[in-house]
Amino acid sequence: MMKKLSLAALAAGLLAGSSLNAAEVDINAIVKQAEQAAYYAGEDGRSAARMMITDAQGRKQLRQFIILRKDQSDGGDQDMLVFFSRPADVRGTVFRVSKHKDRDDDRWLYLPGLDLVKRISAGDKRTSFVGSHFFYEDVSGRNTDQDNFTLLEETDSQYRLQAVPKQPDTVEFTRYEVSIDKQTMLPMLIRFFDAKDREYRKVEALKVETIEGYPTVTHSRIQDLQNGGETEMQFRFISYDLGLPDDIFSERSLRNPPGQWLDLKE
């Protein structure tokens, strides 16, 4: 809570500090706050996620996993562990991500069925997250430095920003619009547009709950507007500032998951 306030103060300071008209909005600050609210709440966090992937024909697949996260610094590097529990045949699969602001993320995976630990290097982050409509980047957070933001509209409750990628050839969209809730600073709706300016992908926060003082998206949905199909993701058993030790974010946890931090019923 303290952190949240200090951030708001910081943002206010930035605004005041700039020689701009006070009524003018500091877009950069909004973006940073939104990033903070969406991906860096607390020092660390844990949640149980479940995804229901529905294809264009209405056929469903389930993914269930627990995410452990620890921030190195706010808006900066981050460690993450993803432990899969469903479907049963992928149970025990673990992803480990070391997110970097200034270079490619480090990623590892453990596949118990093959008894295999592998380091993954990826050409880009816009690949599917385990077959869902979420991209890897949607889960880990797109680096805000990669886009140029402009304010499209400000209402009583929302900012609507437009983002244009600085390197258009690295992404499949030409622009996206994000609506940020003024109260929570959470992105509530992101709409992606293709080269012909057709909206082809939509990310929505369907439910926001305040957990331990942090407004948190607990239910979100991504829709593929072009080909059909969607993925809904729900988060439960969310807790922040657990004091996750650094050493669990290591290769050891892949084969030996840190059981004490994964027990949701405490």
Place this chain on the structure above:
Amino acid sequence: MADSLIQFAIHRRKLVYWTLLLLTLVLVAQLPRIRIDTDPENMLPQDNAARQFHNQTKQTFSMHDTIVVGVVNPEGIYQSHSLQALFEVTEFAAGLDGVVQADLMSLANVDNIIQEGPGTLRFEWMMKSPPGDREAAERIRVQAERLPLLFNTLVSEDGQAAALYVPIVDKNQSYAIAQQLREFIRGLDNQDDWHITGLPVAEDRFGYEMFVQMGISAPLAGLTIFILLWVFFRNIPFITAPMIVAMATVLITMGLLIGMGFTVHIMSSMIAIFLMPIAVVDSVHILSEFADRYESGKDPKQVIRQVMGHLFTPMLFTSITSTIGFLSLMLTPIPPVQVFGAFVGFGIMLAFLLTVIFVPAYLAGLSDNTLNRLTQGLPDESQSRLTPALIALGRLAGSHAKLWVMGFVALFAVSLYGISLIQINDNPVRWFKADHELRIADRVLNQHFAGTYDAYLVLQTEGQAIQPAINAISTLAAEPALSDDLRLWLNQLSQQLSKGQDLSAALLDIEDKLFSASSTEEELLSTLLSQLEAIGSEAKRFLDPAVLSYMSQLQIYLQETGLVGKSNSLADIVKTVNRELHSGQDKDFVLPDSSNGVAQTLLQYQSSHRPQDLWHFVTPDYRQSLIWLQLTSGDNQDMTAVMDKVRTYLDLHPLPEGLTLNWAGKAYLNVIWQQQMVEGMLDSLMSAFVIVMLMMMLLFRSILFGVLAMLPLTLTITLIYGLIGWLGKDYDMPIAVLSALTLGLSVDFAIHFIERFRATLSQHKDWQTTLALMFEEPARAISRNAIVIAMGFTPLLFAPLVPYITVGVFLASIMAISALVTLVMLPAVMTLLRRWLFKSLNLNEEKP
């Protein structure tokens, strides 16, 4: 009845004209509503099981109709400028409206997995941007050739070609999309050899060529007939009558077909050209006799009544027999063939009605002047070349009866053997001429790649996955320790499952329920949860390495037959990803040893740019899967050979328990409709034969004459099909269709010949005189009709599509041969059988 009809026609001429004009106009108004159907799938009825299964498979595995773009560079496709062009075309295609972007496949938008140093795996686009230099292009080659799903599908084995698969939402847009692609490629600064093909493109071209055929061949047939009639009668007002009959028949029939909502398919597009010559044949008889009998000063109405009294019955019978030949096509379970048969049959009867109503009315209305000019202008029959030729033929036919008959029997035997040699085969792509751009594209692409013809072996798990889960829930619901609330809830859950709710959704519900349950209940629910999970895992048959291994073995076997260019399956995906997850070496190109291993391998595959690709090979419940076969030949014969091989394999290596295997794919559907066609045609031919023979017996009031009338056409049809067997020409769609209908057409010659022969013989009572007289006017009339019909079909030879040409050649020759055989065979056979045939007549008994 006939008399009063003609009486009416002659005296109510205006009414006849106006009615015909009005009827024609009303139905011509329907013509603009024409809908072309070029989908070969429609050769099978909508409700055909194989077709339904094929479409279900397309839906289940998210497959679309696809435009194939191929690019060939003989110097090698792995050059920066070639790949640059491929890249640009891919980007352009992906941006087009109506293209299923997610399923578009090209080197420029597929994923690559490679080893990046020990223990590190790299996922990236295969060709995120065009390679800058030769070296980078060569790197793409090495990487693409390592991926079994790409190699020989997206890039050719010889390194000279690449392909782009452009799936489209709606087949009707294929022309527009292909055209945009063509224009874009033309605008590229690229010297490579580009080809655009694929079924939707082929269908589209086909529709266009059909219009060309209808627009050119049919009017040309009309012109040919007009010229022939002019040669015969040299009087334009006179021959206008049959032309009006022909035009009205064609317009009314086509208007009716279109107005009734039928689509115009390759078969029905030929209705015009079939009806035109058939429609004038009766008129030719009337005009011939009228011209013979009319003399200056006679009352034309009187002459017409005489002529019609004479010709009505034989014309009725020939029309009915021809109609029967066409209607018999309705016994073939191929809808376009049925529609064709029904409407040509209708058209023939319409032409008969118009002929007996309109032509007398028209002739009765001609001025004396015109009629006088007619009699003066008529060419002298004795001076024509046909006359002496026929007389010579007559002498030959009558003089060596035994020799002729022996010759015919020998010819029949040789033809029967030829029929046994017939190769049943078809390939809709070959309906285009060999130099058509689509045939060229087809040839080039199949030369470089593993094949552009698709067939699918669909494997399905029998029974319901959900039943054991419902049972487990019901068992728990019977547990006495449960609260009533929970029991009720469980019952609702099992109901939802039986209504088709997903098992994984049920798992989530149970998990939610766990948190509100008492501790005893929690334990029971946890047990249920594990049970259901186990059931769920068990149900996913296509994660089982044993099942995947079976598929792999079948694929290896198929490859060894040499009939299949390449096959692709889930097993290939799993092996490829598994190889890269391990060492990247060939030794790891194997299946994991557990279902979990397979599932986790696939979880990685799904973490790509194209997770949806998986669902082309397996369903999300892992209970259906397919093996995609690429064939370099679309010949039904080759597909049938593959099907036989698979059957043999299944006999030796039974499918894993609880699985079924079925075929889908266009190559397979073509085989199915061909089989139905061949079987159906035999039914059509047999029934037409029997009915026509019965009619002949009725007409001649004699069993022997009935059989006799069938002999010439029996020999003719046997001869033609024997010839096809001997020549090795494939027995394909047009050839199959023609067997039954030619029967109805060629019997006409026998009807006229026997009728006239009997009449002449009873008049002259002398065998030799009768024979000689038969080869005067009657033989001329028969020959004239044969020429009209045969020539009427020749414009088809200029048609752009092969089936039309086949029909043209085939019908023209069958008519010519049939007339000739009739003129030789009937006198010869009758000479031998005259004692039985003409018992009642007291013939001068001298040896012929």
